[in-house]
Amino acid sequence: MSALNMRIVRPRLRSGSLTAGLILLGGMLVFSVVATLASPAPTAQDLNNTLAGPGAAGHLLGTDALGRDVLAWVAGGIRTSFEIALLVVALSATFGTVVGVAAGYLGGWLDAVLMRLADIQLSIPPLPLFIAASAILANNMLTLVILISIVGWVPYARLCRAQTLVLRERGYVAAARLAGRRRATIAVTHLLPGLTTEIAVLGSLQAGIALLWEAGLSFLGLGLQPPYISLGFLMSQGKEVLAQAWWVATFPGICLALLVVGFNLTGDGIRDLFATGTSGGIR
């Protein structure tokens, strides 16, 4: 199709990206469950069988330096990644949406203060902040989720504010106001439904980013440590034995990349299908 074409608007009822993304994510989930059931506990050590190569008896993807099964570890890591993604997206989407809708709908000084805060938030590079925070705070899943969400809520707030500014001028919102509905009710029943697809797009993209951050921090030894099962931590173990055992670092990396690509494709697909405006960029 040549560009400079006539812009033909036709409804798109299918999206290749969405299908591919969902299949990828679903596949990873199934893989994680099946592999968890089929392998020994990820923390079970077998010091007689350290750094066994892929295909060794009972260890399809080999073992690490402590004889732990890489397949079991990868499967558990995928599960942890899903948990992190879900929690981070839930927390930051909720907070960001409330702030954004409030700022857009109520306006005034609240709007000014909230959006300046968001500006500042967006301008501080998160990784050094995470690292510095982990020097001070204890490492556990809750801390990590809160840290990533502290950075992650801003794009939701910006998006929701911008959309609310548009939606509040619509006739049906005016009608609801004339009918005497309370502002909170209008926000929930009339504004929120118009925001859901855009939030879903952002959420899907953010999920991939949250995974990368978790893995990165865990890789540095600042995120999740055992007893948590993290892909990033396994990769840091793999880095130590890279010369002898390539499989320890390689397989978790592939899984991580597949997860992130799955979330990105899903997000792109939802946008292709439903979203009207452009979702703000999220890193």
Place this chain on the structure above:
Amino acid sequence: MSGALAPPSDDALDPDAPAAAAATSRWPGVARYVVARVGQGILVLFGALTASFILVHLTGNPATVLAGGQLPLAQVQALSRQLGYDRPLAVQYVTYLGNAVHGNFGTSFRYGTSALSAVLSALPNTLTLIAVSIVAAVVISVVVATASVLRQGGWSDRMWRPLLSALQGVPDFWIALVLVLVLSVRLHWLPSLGYTTFSSLIMPCTALTLPMLASFSRLLRASMLDFTDSDVALALRARGLTRREIVLHHAMRNAMVVFVSYVALQAGWLVGGTVIVETIFAWPGIGTMLIGAVQARDLAIVQATVVLVAVAFTLLNLAADLAVIWLDPRIGRERVSGR
């Protein structure tokens, strides 16, 4: 992402624009824009300083963090008094801000020098890494995106796009590990640790470039296509320009406005984002220093690094905003849109 931009000459065609308005200088508007951006930058730095202060005081007394739970209480209290952590928080905050403005973040006990000078001495190594990666990503993505727009739907376009989408999801530290595995461990082609020769740059820069390359070329391709689909492009086509001319001269320039801001944003994030890749290659930059400082609980270095990264980030974005004034002649001529 903004939509397609109108070329500057469109003002003449706009019946709503009085001739007088077009003749007035756009500099007052530009000046207002610059002042607003600089003000915002100062606000951001203030925020970064405050954040790093809050962080260090999050658990109460930083002296307990320094002691790491290994010193008796009396010694912790003595340390606290010595470092001034026993004073009221407000007093500490104001002192901290005052010192920070003078570049004084305290003494690093690991290096025995001022924390700022220690971090500054490592900064050039990190900046080299970033500059090489960014330049490589920009050059390659401009070529890839232009080729893909010129031959939209062609085999290279169809081949590159899924590849780039996949690349965007691959963590840079995993690329780094695979590179080390293949190029150092197996083939012994490249040194895997430190910054000794020019070839030390190849692996860390490749690891940083590849994910950026993906997002850069996707953004550039999308905004160039935005332009070629616009009415402006249709008008240019009607005036007899070839599609190639439109893409190379008009779409490219229009796409640059968004692209420059985005590249600057990425460069800014990289200043603090090279940490993981740096630790893999034992690169003597601020990332490796930050991790070492965190492990040794050298809070002065940690604070200085966070603030320095925020400064670099702010300066880069400011530079990009100024470049955008030059690229987009509409800025300052009218109300600055977007807010």
